[in-house]
Amino acid sequence: MIKIYYSIAQYIPSDFRDERINIGLAVHCPHYNYSHFYKTSKLSRVRQFDDEFDKDYLELIFESLEFQLNSNTIQDEGTELEFQHISNVDFLESVTMYYTNEIRFTPIKVLLSSQGDFQKDIDNLKDALLYYDKTKSERITQDQVRNLVARTLKDYKKNYSKASIKNDIGENIFDFTLEDLSRETYIKALTFDFQREHSKKPILDIKATMFDINNIKTNWNSAKIFFVVNNTTFEKSYEKDALNTIKSSNNDFHMQIKTISEFEYDIKNNTL
Numbered sequence: 001m002i003k004i005y006y007s008i009a010q011y012i013p014s015d016f017r018d019e020r021i022n023i024g025l026a027v028h029c030p031h032y033n034y035s036h037f038y039k040t041s042k043l044s045r046v047r048q049f050d051d052e053f054d055k056d057y058l059e060l061i062f063e064s065l066e067f068q069l070n071s072n073t074i075q076d077e078g079t080e081l082e083f084q085h086i087s088n089v090d091f092l093e094s095v096t097m098y099y100t101n102e103i104r105f106t107p108i109k110v111l112l113s114s115q116g117d118f119q120k121d122i123d124n125l126k127d128a129l130l131y132y133d134k135t136k137s138e139r140i141t142q143d144q145v146r147n148l149v150a151r152t153l154k155d156y157k158k159n160y161s162k163a164s165i166k167n168d169i170g171e172n173i174f175d176f177t178l179e180d181l182s183r184e185t186y187i188k189a190l191t192f193d194f195q196r197e198h199s200k201k202p203i204l205d206i207k208a209t210m211f212d213i214n215n216i217k218t219n220w221n222s223a224k225i226f227f228v229v230n231n232t233t234f235e236k237s238y239e240k241d242a243l244n245t246i247k248s249s250n251n252d253f254h255m256q257i258k259t260i261s262e263f264e265y266d267i268k269n270n271t272l
Contacts (some may be wrong), residue, residue, distance in 0.1 A: 001114045002031045004121060005092045007105040008129055009037075009065070011052045012057070021049045025129050026069055026105065027122055028092040035086060037069040038126055061103050068095050080143070109264070112155040124148060128231050128260050139231045144173055145260065146189035149228050152264045167212040174225075178272070184223040185272070192229045192239050202242040225255040226272070228263045
């Protein structure tokens, strides 16, 4: 397997408020001596997030990160020094560790890939972590979330299978069953990535699943149910409604909504 190391660049205008927004993605693959910084193309979102941000300063930071990390676009002989340790597994950390002010990087994570899936996996990372950079018609779909969930379970060698519990019309209620935990654990992939601010689809999907659950089994106290969605900050009204729907049902079911990143963290650290 080929390891892809990655970290999210975030803009944090105030430590006190602890508010942040994703502005870039740094990736590194020692196997291919490859590294790259993918910057956001939506500076308008940063301005909406913080109307006092300094665009020139941010663009200067982007230039510096591209100089340090874009191994496939070496501009002159001098930059070769930047990549003399690119085959080391700690190369990415050696660059990102110095960004400690308004621009900071999240702890480095590892994605297991293969030669055939390498570019696809990087594209999936960009889609998931910088998904506002895509046009609304190109944003992450439910199938893509499902594929990312499956890839995470596979990468961390979890014992899972496609869920076989069906509703009254023969459709699978869940996507996956985790088989190596102390409690029955079911996973359903969804997307909250819709064009309309007041989309009803997330609520309808969750309520339909809850209806199906009630219909086929009266006691789910011993089971865990996770809805895994695209990476989001749950700021839109329909996202908040979905969270409230889950919270109001916790008296009947043990259900949670997790983003792809949260799900990966829990799978990696066995905290699901």
